[in-house]
Amino acid sequence: MKKILNEMKLRLPAKSVNESVARSCISAFIAEANPTVEELCDLRCAVSEAVTNCIVHAYRDCTGEGYYIYISVRLYESREVSVEVSDNGCGIENIELARTPMFTTGEPNERCGMGFLVMDNFTDSLTVKSRVGKGTSVLMRKILSPVSTGEK
Numbered sequence: 001m002k003k004i005l006n007e008m009k010l011r012l013p014a015k016s017v018n019e020s021v022a023r024s025c026i027s028a029f030i031a032e033a034n035p036t037v038e039e040l041c042d043l044r045c046a047v048s049e050a051v052t053n054c055i056v057h058a059y060r061d062c063t064g065e066g067y068y069i070y071i072s073v074r075l076y077e078s079r080e081v082s083v084e085v086s087d088n089g090c091g092i093e094n095i096e097l098a099r100t101p102m103f104t105t106g107e108p109n110e111r112c113g114m115g116f117l118v119m120d121n122f123t124d125s126l127t128v129k130s131r132v133g134k135g136t137s138v139l140m141r142k143i144l145s146p147v148s149t150g151e152k
């Protein structure tokens, strides 16, 4: 069993203002583990992409209130960070195709189909699960480097 040092769960309405709220919360949570600036930026960026996808794609046909993004973050003793971003939106028909760089179902002038590539490149592992009409869950894991003691 991996030992959990800390964990956080967020439920945010699917509004674009919450992209930056999610980024800030993740930063504050991870900062406690003394990540490098690069590790922090990587995770912020990966989470941003996942949250944006919920707003732009998962709930694209949904109007009104009651649509949420669920974020679950864990820090393990091994310095692994796991972040799961999920929604109850439209789901993805073909995950392999969706993960192909430059594939997008979004507006061509606004989207370039690079979100999953960013999540993949900025983390150590990316698992996408989805059911059409039920929703999508994106699980990202990243191992933080050991904390430097500052000794020379």
Ligand SMILES: Nc1ncnc2c1ncn2[C@@H]1O[C@H](COP(=O)(O)OP(=O)(O)OP(=O)(O)O)[C@@H](O)[C@H]1O
Residues within 6 Å of the ligand: 049, 053, 054, 056, 057, 058, 059, 087, 089, 090, 091, 092, 098, 099, 103, 104, 105, 106, 110, 111, 112, 113, 114, 115, 116, 117, 136
């Ligand atoms: N949470 C989600 N719910 C439904 N569909 C999704 C979700 N996330 C991604 N997708 C689908 O996967 C495709 C690829 O996502 P990806 O993030 O790689 O690119 P994009 O969002 O289209 O463009 P970009 O992220 O570069 O702005 C999306 O166009 C969409 O069809």
Ligand SMILES: [Mg+2]
Residues within 6 Å of the ligand: 049, 052, 053, 114, 115, 116
């Ligand atoms: Mg995207």
